[in-house]
């Protein structure tokens with residue numbers, strides 16, 4: 480299964496990074512950083528309109544290389560997202576299949592004011608400290624690759640560090656586990672990570688299981704104004720859009736298309 484392979488690669492890469500920077504180094508650095516007690520990532524999801532999380536990724540296991548390597552000017556893409564007035568930015572940091580990195584993340588965080596999500600296969604507290612030290616506002620916790628103890632421990636650690644967490648689910652039982660772990664943001668992944676199919680109907684069904692006081696983000700496969708209108712009708716706080724933005728020559732235009740032109 481692809482998810483097992485992603486977790487394996489993530490662990491290998493993390494072990495390599497640990498040779499350079501130990502957990503205690505990271506903890507010491509994190510201890511010197513301010514805790515963002517206002518959780519800006521969550522604040523940005525609490526608006527009357529749908530919030531847009533624009534993602535920076537050059538490649539993925541389902542699509543391969545999304546844009547040519549020489550067009551992957553992530554600093555420029557980040558600034559275009561900011562100029563388009565997207566609400567939040569997500570940066571893929573998984574190295575092997577998504578060709579991301581912590582360096583990309585750090586550069587993006589420094590170059591824009593938007594709260595930034597570290598998008599990765601979080602499998603160890605080490606990665607949550609890395610996200611904190613990189614200056615991000617949120618991490619991703621994927622229910623399918625964590626047990627219940629890890630899920631609540633990692634949520635608690637993120638909270639202590641002043642980081643928000645998108646807890647990602649794809650099935651009804653995963654949604655239940657996310658709620659039981661007291662997730663404040665649940666990401667419904669429209670893409671099935673086993674066969675890569677995208678299904679908004681599944682999302683509509685799962686949305687109904689999430690209580691009103693939990694924010695919902697719809698993730699993956701969102702390409703058109705019609706897709707977004709459907710998700711607005713289902714009622715989600717935010718959408719996470721990667722490929723459509725990465726392929727768009729004009730990010731400002733794409734933002735206007737997706738949101739129906741209301742840039743308030």
Ligand SMILES: O=P(O)(O)OC[C@@H](O)[C@@H](O)c1c[nH]c2ccccc12
Pocket residue numbers: 534536598599600647668698699700701719720721722723
């Ligand atoms: O490029 P898309 O189809 O708009 O999808 C973005 C995002 O949802 C996708 O990158 C994603 C969703 N969940 C993930 C978990 C890990 C890595 C990546 C992802």
